[in-house]
Amino acid sequence: MKNCKNYDVTALGELLIDFTQNGTSAQGNGLFEANPGGAPCNVLAMLTKAGRKTAFIGKVGNDIFGRMLKARTEEQGIDMSGLLMDEDVHTTLAFVETFPDGDRDFSFYRKPGADIMLTEAEVEEHRALIEGAKIFHYGTLSMTDECVEAATLRAISIAKESGALLSFDPNLRPPLWSSEEKAKEKIAFGLRNCDILKISDNEITFMTGEEDLDKGIRMIIDEYHIPLVFATFGKDGSKAYCGGAEVFEPGFLNPATIETTGAGDTFCASALLHVLKYGIEGLNEERLHELLTFANAAASIVTTRKGALCVMPSPEEVTAYIKASGR
Secondary structure: OOOOOOEEEEEEOOOEEEEEEEEEOOOOOEEEEEEEEOHHHHHHHHHHHOOOOEEEEEEEEOOHHHHHHHHHHHHOOOEEEEEEEEOOOOOOEEEEEEOOOOOEEEEEEOOOOHHHHOOHHHHHHOHHHHHOEEEEEEOOHHHOOHHHHHHHHHHHHHHHHOOOEEEEOOOOOHHHOOOHHHHHHHHHHHHHOOOEEEEEHHHHHHHHOOOOHHHHHHHHHHHHOOOEEEEEOHHHOEEEEEOOEEEEEOOOOOOOOOOOOOHHHHHHHHHHHHHHHHOOOOOOHHHHHHHHHHHHHHHHHHOOOOOOOOOOOOHHHHHHHHHHOOO
16 A cells, blocks of 8 residues: 555445435325435445545536535535536435335436446546545446446556555445346456455345355355455344454344444445554454454444434444443
8 A cells, every 4th residue: 555645545436315214294195304325425424433534436416416415425524526516417316115124125216317427537537536545445336337337447447556455345236237147247346356345145145146155255255365355244243354364243233223224334434444443464353353343333323323424423432332232
């Protein structure tokens, strides 16, 4: 990693509105709350809450939702100088259906959405945000369409040239892909081009066909040789794989859970906090246990709140939660 880095983490990708269920009206109609969202900025919000310097590159519409997203992300302290406002295409919207166990499903309004209109030239204009980052974070939703895919590939190239660590979260959303084959192809690309991977149980099965998650994640590690891997299993906890070490920590079951939107992003941000603190080489088994405990706890806290980007917990809150749980 080169010196003179101005940002801890720069991320590229989708910034959108998550409309989450919030009761019913007097007429019996469902009410939805407009929560700022999008996995990359969710990650940055948690990091910024912890005192890290972050930056974002992406695009929203110059509409009521895009302007709101710009204001709310800037309130979080994220450098949004790389946010473009599209005059012709509206901000992407996602309606979130929440199930009794807190899990959810998504309905997207993105054909097109402004986030997929980001261009390679626009990334080049903001390359300093990538060159100045210790870690560059990305997912696959910025590879679903040709224009934004070219932008993502350019950003990855700049990050590699600048010596940044590359952090990848597939963040699989099947409705946004033209086919399963294309989704697998782009996830495989991400796996080949990352130093840090955060992958969930359903993504492990999607990529390997294995219901045995331990076997599936081993297949991924053996094929792609990723230095640091985190596998998350929802309420059942998580595992870390680094330098031959394999570490597990159980999840935190919280009776106040209302939805799981943003839990994976909170986990990812918590993991990156520890990478920034120790470096990949400094993550021995003891520190991996520390990391997983913190990340599981932070994710558990977020499941008790609507949305994610504007309600991320502080490190002090996470530490107090861990202590109160007796861990």
